[in-house]
Amino acid sequence: MLKKLGLSAAAIMAALPALAQTATDATAPVVEAAAPVMDKGDVAWMMTSTALVLFMTIPGLALFYGGLVRSKNMLSILMQTTLIACMVMVIWVLYGYSVTFGGGTSPYWGGFGKLFLSGVTADSMSATFSAGYVIPEYVFIAFQMTFAAITPGLIIGAFAERVKFTAVLAFCALWVTFVYFPIAHMVWDASGLLFVMGAIDFAGGTVVHINAGIAALVGCLVIGKRVGYGKENMAPHSMVMTMIGASMLWFGWFGFNVGSNLEANGGATLAMINTFVATAAATLAWSLLEGIQRGKASMLGAASGMVAGLVAITPACGTVGPMGAIALGVIAVLGCYFFVTVVKNKFQYDDSLDVFGIHGVGGIIGAVLTGVFSAGSLGGVKGDDYSIGAQVWIQIEAVAITLVWSGVISFIIYKLIDMTIGLRVDADTERQGLDLASHGEAAYHG
Amino acid sequence: MLKKLGLSAAAIMAALPALAQTATDATAPVVEAAAPVMDKGDVAWMMTSTALVLFMTIPGLALFYGGLVRSKNMLSILMQTTLIACMVMVIWVLYGYSVTFGGGTSPYWGGFGKLFLSGVTADSMSATFSAGYVIPEYVFIAFQMTFAAITPGLIIGAFAERVKFTAVLAFCALWVTFVYFPIAHMVWDASGLLFVMGAIDFAGGTVVHINAGIAALVGCLVIGKRVGYGKENMAPHSMVMTMIGASMLWFGWFGFNVGSNLEANGGATLAMINTFVATAAATLAWSLLEGIQRGKASMLGAASGMVAGLVAITPACGTVGPMGAIALGVIAVLGCYFFVTVVKNKFQYDDSLDVFGIHGVGGIIGAVLTGVFSAGSLGGVKGDDYSIGAQVWIQIEAVAITLVWSGVISFIIYKLIDMTIGLRVDADTERQGLDLASHGEAAYHG
Amino acid sequence: MLKKLGLSAAAIMAALPALAQTATDATAPVVEAAAPVMDKGDVAWMMTSTALVLFMTIPGLALFYGGLVRSKNMLSILMQTTLIACMVMVIWVLYGYSVTFGGGTSPYWGGFGKLFLSGVTADSMSATFSAGYVIPEYVFIAFQMTFAAITPGLIIGAFAERVKFTAVLAFCALWVTFVYFPIAHMVWDASGLLFVMGAIDFAGGTVVHINAGIAALVGCLVIGKRVGYGKENMAPHSMVMTMIGASMLWFGWFGFNVGSNLEANGGATLAMINTFVATAAATLAWSLLEGIQRGKASMLGAASGMVAGLVAITPACGTVGPMGAIALGVIAVLGCYFFVTVVKNKFQYDDSLDVFGIHGVGGIIGAVLTGVFSAGSLGGVKGDDYSIGAQVWIQIEAVAITLVWSGVISFIIYKLIDMTIGLRVDADTERQGLDLASHGEAAYHG
Amino acid sequence: MIIAAIKPYKLDEVREALTAIGVQGMMVTEIKGFGMQSGHTEIYRGAEYAVNFVPKMRLEIVVTDALADAVVEAITKTARTGKIGDGKIFVLNVESALRVRTGDVDDDAL
Amino acid sequence: MIIAAIKPYKLDEVREALTAIGVQGMMVTEIKGFGMQSGHTEIYRGAEYAVNFVPKMRLEIVVTDALADAVVEAITKTARTGKIGDGKIFVLNVESALRVRTGDVDDDAL
């Protein structure tokens, strides 16, 4: 049972009453109506995980990105990450949770059954992947809320240092509504399109990383390059902040990946060790490539490898083995490294912080390889009846659907915003820096 | 039972033997003498929470405050926060725990029964809010210790950049002894004055925030303004550190608020989601107000809103619903914003880092509104027999008692210190900065 | 049973099948073959602890050390810490775990039985210190992995600002293989030399701190002083980063020390409160010494005291009482303070970040005093049949063996690396700074 | 060109005084000053370092000859505290000046 | 000695133009400029601070008399945007110059 359901991290989101309604669904866990158990160990772990995912976002992601921009734009990154997260949290409890996991059985959305979290109390329970085990619905809501809050924050790296603050907020409000919530429903809800297809996405490789990655690529193409791009030195203003941010991302990612198991059991510990070794191997791999290619391994390279590894192992961490995780991390880095150093330079677009190059490319490689390394013969947990070819095909379909859905709708939203609010600040403001212009303050004073 | 006891976060502090003694107290949980259960899930969560509250203090609070001062005073903030916390921890195990939760049945203090933690072993247990469930007394002691350690650290923001280091330490030693420990006993001990009155303070709005806030206000009035206040540019030296600190406060606050539930159960998850959404809404609200008022939303504003929201939800997080939490966060920000931008400027006192404006005002609003939004009709957990009016009155009384007790005794302690050690450095030292003068080093070197 | 096994933090590392094989070993817990229990509360805590130890390393240790060097060498510290950790993690799952805890019964190593983690699955369990309780083997592997990853990172502080990057990596790969893994086996494996002797090392005072400390001392002697040492001002470039790092070390150390209990129970909470108060007392003590000696307490002093306290309580935290912990913290600081301010200056060697002075000296004092304060008469958990004298003697033997083993083999490895790769960069590179020379980037840009 | 080293916290006051007498521009640099005012000592774990430099602000102002004396006087008045370390003023001759935006030269450029 | 205050983002362009006409060295300082270009306002929780200074780059170039006019021209051309705050150029007389490495003096030192 566990194995069958292990496909998807948070598939069963319904509170118990809802579950009763969907009990005819073959993929739903058979809950013994008499005695579903809430184990406090699971609750403790899920609360820890939820807090960790917030920590990933702020200060983690904020610093990782913030260190990479010039000091005059530092606060704009911190503010965007912070306010996007806060805004999406409020949206989540107003209607986001409902349209994603509200109990509706459409393949595309969850309906309006739980607007304003109506009906949820401290006694409401959500199912886990183990029959008979439940966790409080509030912690499931909060855990998923942090996922929704970090994802649009990833996108902003692509058009950093030139975007209008209000435009970013408006974009993100629309984006979570029309892109993130539907895709999360499709992948993680038992009635969702990709869930039913059988796509494996343990902790959100498609929902979070590919989704944000493609939206980022579209965004930087629509917005255009930074003034002075390619001519002026746009070196990161604080590699220290970037390193701190990357380390915090790794730390917080244990909440992200391992929390997606919904329980503190053996399967969770597998997800944890995979998240360790894939990331470690990826970091080493990027540094090694740099060492070979130019004789020096940079901190930015190591941080990039770290994030690429984390992204790539995300969909896979529940079903591959540690050796598969290492291989997956290394392969993902090969792809990302090639992409950001060669492909991107060739096409000369300005994905300022390489959101697509790391999250998009790393996410795609991870999603596809999940199909490969989940096989028992390659150290994964899938048994004899598992076909690598068939699964890889499903994975590719899931990736393609995500790329198209997110790419097209994101494009429409960008254009809409550009025609109304305007996406970009003027050149003088860009020169002065967004901190003073948009936020009226400076990041640092003597 | 849970609901009745849910009023106060840490009400039942006694080890089991102590509990047996107070079993005649009607509000004490009825522990089945035969088989009190220590659930390892609770232990795991309480240990996590305890570590999180330390993290809130250092580096969290230290950076939040430190970023707001000029760079020449950065280390003085870091040192004060660090050494106060360390000093209070040692005091706590020597006599603080005993006088707060030592088992004495006075409404004002806990007696000397547990000086030096005498009698406590790894097998001693403390009751929780659920009958029959216990947690190791050591983790209860440690958890409460972190509360005592952070509270005086909040005060120092009011007289930052001009206070004498030894004076701060001496003040805090006296302050925890004569202000914090008694008030903690009054609010959280089953025999405490405010506990018996029925005040709701889930995680310490009165004990921590109002208490520290009023002591801060008195402090900055006694010490006087900084040299150059209102004339020189005293802009925060690193808004980045302030943002990191604020984010860490949020992260750590899950330990603070949710840990106050003492168990990892459904009630804990309610406290968690409330801590999320109240804070998110408050951050948005402050930024929106700034956006409306001056066209730009600042990072300092967002960070201020964040902390104001966290402060306000602290007493309420266990008994209000998520929608009530959002409302509460927004209302608290309206009050704090008005206070720090209008009232404070009008009276021209120098509460340098707005300790009273955020912790005091936010705490008071939160305490009062807890009485409102706990009502079932407004999404809270209180049932039909709950009277908003009656509870609000109790809340106001609790606030008033705290303001008077803390205000008066703090004033006496300040005067005492000023007459002996002297509270303030001389003007030249202040100009040079406290880092070099009091600590003999500089925060940053080329 | 618990008490008897309480001697060593992670003594029982074998998966259950392995345990069955060693059931004849008198010190192994008697597991009721029928029903070993995996408590999810333990799993939750062990996963939290594991993540915390990563956090100690990056960003914790990296920032603590990084803040202490000049800004031109900041990234070199961040890179070394990061890449060493990643490299050792990969080594750990390839062969490190096997040679340490692989089930072999030699006193010196664990054999090749678990190369590449062969045979381990999500269902494999490891014993804890309580009969009948198990935790998933993956989390035991991951937890121990983080210990292996941080230890060599401690060493680099001794020769910061002048070492060749590739030399450090090569050194560490050899060092973990020939020094760390064997010593970890000796101390923590039930068949290990020092474990059998009965040495108490709850969380790794010998394995981690003394071990790294002596290797550091040898290292800085072999490599020699920095150019300009004693003449130029080599003041820490960011005491702020150092303070953040130290605070993160404290926070993460709860994973390190308390996780070593392998369960979330009363014993764990004892380890936690000891880790709090010993550290608090040590921080105060260092600041007080400085205050007395030169009238000013510095942030570097407080941070040094903090780390010294953490190091000293590491072996002792499971068996001493809180008052003993305070005493131990203070005594350790007396030793470390004397060492780094007097002894080091006298001998004029350049242990740049005082690795030996803090980790080595603090570790030795902690190890020896563990023998003292574990006695019941001094507040510890050891009963009547405990002889302080006998235990102290065992502790001294364990320290001596570690010093000799690590000192000698480290020396050989240094010489080997120096003859091949070369340990040190040339003087011009050292002047320019390692960041540009070895990593091709600068930590900060206007 | 008038070059002055002053105490950092006097900057705003001096700037205001100069604006008051008609100075239209200046260049300000954060420098380390070395002079009679002694620096401080920093101790890092037993190692003592004397920091011989004191933070100062260096002003560079180009004005017409007519205004020069007034500038020197204004700085002297506002920057003086009477304590060691108040700073120095040096006057150098400028051969020509030019405003980049307009091409105005010499007195017109100031 | 030619001293110029320019907009920071023009630095690379100016440096290239100068190299092109044969300038071999210069000293660059980050300064706070004060002039007609107004600074900005920062507000911290209701307290408003006017920051009167604008970041500028200050160049110091010593060249032979023969080259001086070309240098001024090159800077003027590349640094000009036509907007307020483009900066100023001042020319001062240098009495002697020396290259530390070799001891070369005056024109040979440049």
Add this chain to the structure above:
Amino acid sequence: MIIAAIKPYKLDEVREALTAIGVQGMMVTEIKGFGMQSGHTEIYRGAEYAVNFVPKMRLEIVVTDALADAVVEAITKTARTGKIGDGKIFVLNVESALRVRTGDVDDDAL
């Protein structure tokens, strides 16, 4: 006024040498030097940036004419390593000097 650009790590040595010959004050600025000593290259994810500037320390010392040659010599001696990038020394004429604290002028002010 003697203006010198030197290698940063030579600062302490030069300061000591100058004190030894009787120099009582100076102004020190961290600058970016541009000259024959080439900078370095930094690469950020495939984008390569040439950093043309090298960190230098700029000293400004005003002394009596009598002392000027000794100052130049002292700097030259202590700052020289013989490698490219040792720096330059320029001498300019100062018209007047003034000590803010006391009002002392010219030679008395130094």
